[in-house]
Amino acid sequence: MASKDFPAVEGSVHVPGDEGYDAELAGFNTAYTHRPAVVVAARSAEDVRAAVTYAREHRLSVAVQATGHGLSVANEGGVLVVTRGLDGVRIDVGARTAWIGAGVTWGRVIEEAARFGLAPLSGSFPGVGAVAYTLGGGIGVLAREFGYAADHLKAAEIVTADGEVRTVDAAGDPELLWALRGAGHNFGVVTAIEVGLVPVEQIYGGQLVFDGEHAEELIRTWTAWTRTVPETVSSGIGFVAYPDLPMLPELLRGRYVATVSVAFDGPAEEGERLVAPLRAVAPPLKDGLREMPYTDSAEIYSDPPAPHAYSATNVLLAGIDEDALAGVVKAGGPDADIMCVLNVRHLGGALARMPQDGGGSALGHRDAQYLVQLITPVAGNASLAVARSVQQDLRTALAARTLGCALPFEFGDGERATEAQTRRGYTPGDYARLARLKARLDPANLFRHNRNIVPATG
Ligand SMILES: Cc1cc2nc3c(=O)[nH]c(=O)nc-3n(C[C@H](O)[C@H](O)[C@H](O)COP(=O)(O)OP(=O)(O)OC[C@H]3O[C@@H](n4cnc5c(N)ncnc54)[C@H](O)[C@@H]3O)c2cc1C
Secondary structure (H helix, E strand, O other): OOOOOOOOOOOEEEOOOOOOHHHHHOOOEOOOOOEOOEEEEOOOHHHHHHHHHHHHHOOOOEEEEOOOOOOOOOOEOOEEEEOOOOOOEEEEOOOOEEEEEOOOEHHHHHHHHHOOOOEOOOOOOOOOEHHHHHHHOOOOOOHHHHOOHHHHEEEEEEEOOOOOEEEEEOOOOHHHHHHHHHHOOOOOEEEEEEEEOEOOOEEEEEEEEEEHHHHHHHHHHHHHHHOOOOOOEEEEEEEEEOOOOOOOOOOOOOOEEEEEEEEEOOOHHHHHHHHHHHHOOOOOOEEOOEEEEHHHHHHOOOOOOOOEOEEEEEEEEOOOOHHHHHHHHHHOOOOOOOOOEEEEEEOOHHHHOOOOOOOOOOOOOOOOOEEEEEEEEOOOHHHHHHHHHHHHHHHHHOHHHEEEOOHHHOEOOHHHOOHHHHHOOOOHHHHHHHHHHHHHHOOOOOOOOOOOOOOOOO
């Protein structure tokens, strides 16, 4: 049964107690779930327009969900637009662009683009939604070579708080395009985006897995190595003390491991030469480095594929203090009070440069050299409290060189999410500019179930 006064839509409308209501809410991060008064499973921009108009008229807030990988603030009692039904992908081979519907995951775009020898600037996990990833920034597998995915956003179709369906591009609305490049969850429901693709078919890369006893040596070797590699090399290191659970692969079960993930856009022989210092750290438990089609790029970070409950924080660092990092990694190791997944990504390269077209991008902190992320699987409020405490310890330990954070890698604060946290994602000048635009386009803050930019006053 749909809400009685909701207009007819191409998709479907659900209210609590309906068949289908709970299924529409299900997302990848099971720690948080929206509990809206109305769910609109949209199949067109017109459906989204109907949802936003209904919300405005009933003074309800609007949240959006594609896959639920990045849910940060759940919507209780408002309207939820589920975008899974906006599932179109079109590749323009000549222009090297993709037009991507709001419900499409990177896996689809990777497959479609590969048919033409092209690749999107996708991230570690193909199950992530391409649109929200791009609107939040998007640090991809080849990020140092090509920069943020958001920097390659050319146009977007968006339903704004006034219920208008707008097409945004550099010629028509450069200010909104600037904002959608990195702060794009705040200005409406984006129904589709147009992004640039890159001519990449094969890469050299994958993952080396070491026993965790080599963690400190890996930190020092990898950090020194990142100072020498060209922009065509993007990489990260990770540290996890796995529990002894039957669903885990034999190699990882009950073991503390250190990993290095590498993606090199260049010939395999050159790749082999480049990674030699990493292979020399210790005999790896698993050596997955190889020449691979971009369609296999999920192997590089090997993210867990099944939905689960997690909370996470991160810091963007101007440079790395190896001793401080080694301390953080040790604190998150097998003796930690909660299971910790610690990842460090090498930034710089093209990420450091503002896009020259379309008026730039709302993503600042361009001088960040590394991103350190701490993910903690959680089960209930007690473990959430422990997770928050270890996250705070990480922020404190690395504060000396911290510039801010990458908001897409902050997962789940629920009602505790604050404006101060959102501000960490932007430079003060950019945040003020975003808040002014928010006041113009969404003065009632209809779209606030996100890393919220509070409308400027006065
Ligand atoms: C396993 C994993 C791997 C990841 N890897 C990377 C990576 O390599 N690089 C990287 O940069 N990030 C990465 N991320 C972060 C990811 O990019 C963000 O969490 C992203 O927002 C997820 O988008 P989604 O559509 O999958 O999730 P959702 O939870 O559905 O959406 C996330 C949020 O985006 C907003 N939103 C969603 N759709 C729209 C829309 N159409 N219009 C406006 N706002 C919208 C909503 O506020 C929503 O809460 C990863 C996350 C996970 C969990």
